[in-house]
Amino acid sequence: MKTLSRRGLLKRLLGSAGLLVLSGCDRLSQTRWFPPLLETAEPVNRTLHHLLAHRDAVAREFTEADLSPRFPSNGTYDPDTPAYNLLRASGFRDWQLEVGGAVERPVRLSLAALRALPARTQITRHDCVEGWSAIAKWRGVRLGALLEQVGPLPQARYVMFFCFDRDGNGAHYYESIDFEDAYHPQTILAYEWNDEPLPVPYGAPLRLRVERQLGYKMAKYIDRIEVVESLKPFMGGKGGYWEDRGYEWYAGI
Amino acid sequence: MGEGPHSDSAGGARWRRLYRHSPVVRVTHWINFPVLVILLGSGLQIFNAHPSLYWGNRSDADRALLALGARRAPDGSLQGITQLLGREFDTTGWLGVSKGAHGRPEIRGFPTWATIPGPRWLAMGRRWHLFFAWLFVLNGLVYVGHSLAQGHLRRELLPARGELRGFGPTLRQHLHPRRLRADSARGYNLLQKLSYLSVIFLLAPLAILTGLTMSPWLDAAFPGLITLFDGRQSARTIHFLAALGLVLFFLIHITMVVVVGPVNHTRAMFTGRLRIREGE
Numbered sequence: 162m163k164t165l166s167r168r169g170l171l172k173r174l175l176g177s178a179g180l181l182v183l184s185g186c187d188r189l190s191q192t193r194w195f196p197p198l199l200e201t202a203e204p205v206n207r208t209l210h211h212l213l214a215h216r217d218a219v220a221r222e223f224t225e226a227d228l229s230p231r232f233p234s235n236g237t238y239d240p241d242t243p244a245y246n247l248l249r250a251s252g253f254r255d256w257q258l259e260v261g262g263a264v265e266r267p268v269r270l271s272l273a274a275l276r277a278l279p280a281r282t283q284i285t286r287h288d289c290v291e292g293w294s295a296i297a298k299w300r301g302v303r304l305g306a307l308l309e310q311v312g313p314l315p316q317a318r319y320v321m322f323f324c325f326d327r328d329g330n331g332a333h334y335y336e337s338i339d340f341e342d343a344y345h346p347q348t349i350l351a352y353e354w355n356d357e358p359l360p361v362p363y364g365a366p367l368r369l370r371v372e373r374q375l376g377y378k379m380a381k382y383i384d385r386i387e388v389v390e391s392l393k394p395f396m397g398g399k400g401g402y403w404e405d406r407g408y409e410w411y412a413g414i
Numbered sequence: 415m416g417e418g419p420h421s422d423s424a425g426g427a428r429w430r431r432l433y434r435h436s437p438v439v440r441v442t443h444w445i446n447f448p449v450l451v452i453l454l455g456s457g458l459q460i461f462n463a464h465p466s467l468y469w470g471n472r473s474d475a476d477r478a479l480l481a482l483g484a485r486r487a488p489d490g491s492l493q494g495i496t497q498l499l500g501r502e503f504d505t506t507g508w509l510g511v512s513k514g515a516h517g518r519p520e521i522r523g524f525p526t527w528a529t530i531p532g533p534r535w536l537a538m539g540r541r542w543h544l545f546f547a548w549l550f551v552l553n554g555l556v557y558v559g560h561s562l563a564q565g566h567l568r569r570e571l572l573p574a575r576g577e578l579r580g581f582g583p584t585l586r587q588h589l590h591p592r593r594l595r596a597d598s599a600r601g602y603n604l605l606q607k608l609s610y611l612s613v614i615f616l617l618a619p620l621a622i623l624t625g626l627t628m629s630p631w632l633d634a635a636f637p638g639l640i641t642l643f644d645g646r647q648s649a650r651t652i653h654f655l656a657a658l659g660l661v662l663f664f665l666i667h668i669t670m671v672v673v674v675g676p677v678n679h680t681r682a683m684f685t686g687r688l689r690i691r692e693g694e
Contacts, residue, residue, distance in 0.1 A: 214635030
């Protein structure tokens, strides 16, 4: 009898402790002070990862046999804005990528001009923050080559990508990476997916590939690139659409 | 496990106290408990963002080992469907479909009471997970370092010479509650030692390594990780199984504590001392 009631008590104690922990965690997530504490893990991970990996350590590349039979399209699968639809109708012939900001020689490049720049083809694994992975073949211009052409100013620190697509509230998608990633040999602005012109669900006319980070870093539907000194003046100030909504700017994890 | 100098008599029976747990063991134990609860809850929150598991490098929908999904029943209600290795189970209320924050059934892998945060919030779940993962690793390093340096591992955890021999046939006797209680006065029994060792040196490192393998950056830095676990999706699956193993260990651990004396053993994990009836 005594053990039974003791057992019952223990069960109730454990149950309520569990509930307390879980509802406590929900409440902590809503405070102003606790999430910033959790966020201290991000610079620790970023610093440690950069110490552990060689600057040019490459993501594994696969073969044609490894291609995903179906490659998911996440986030926006069609920007569907009047401006985008107009460009899309003419196969993006009238579109020009604008590269500016803190650079010596800003340029505007058509798809044909981009295709004439040093290109790279790679079959890589795309890891979504949600947990899925898919393998596809990408071909595009090396971002490093493009940057060499425009000549970033000494104070420049990040490359920022502004996109055509908006969310339901009208907020524009955008993303940013640092120069270490920008000059990485596998970092490309892809205009081809599995040997065909980049399809709309995957970011036509141009999408970023940063193979050592999660999918949300790889901006689709790129309209304009700006080289910047700081992330703060743009949108929510965290350097990207998802970052402004709580996701890590460093998405190598 | 030194025998303490304390002995007292209460209620006619004579008791003595055994010094059982060193301060470092006690502190790391109680840090570990909430840390693991949080890692589990936030891990399930992350899992819910894509509630399926696969083997290899790709997540091909038609080749899922486990998939928590939902379906509309003929009467229009939502049905939670769990697919496991090609078999299908109705898990409405638990997996696939369960009551959301507003009390209405919603499509979600694990239910709100099992995830941190409760509502769907991947970004926050990741923040919790990636912060507490560090506490788990640091706490584990302190514990293992201490165990190696102070001989806790050698004296209390590694089976003594000859202990493994002849244990099989007497297993049932060893599992009898009275025997367990009596044995617990002497130290960890063999099963206990083996389960602690496998948690410390197998499950925990496995959980950590498979967690690291899910990082695309670390995959580039250490390609061997992906080879070791046969792909990022297999690493994710093994990570989930390791967490499941830790949950199973926790359940057995609690059961054992209840069997051998919950008050005495829980108190010992706070004070370090176990009360033993004279003669046991």
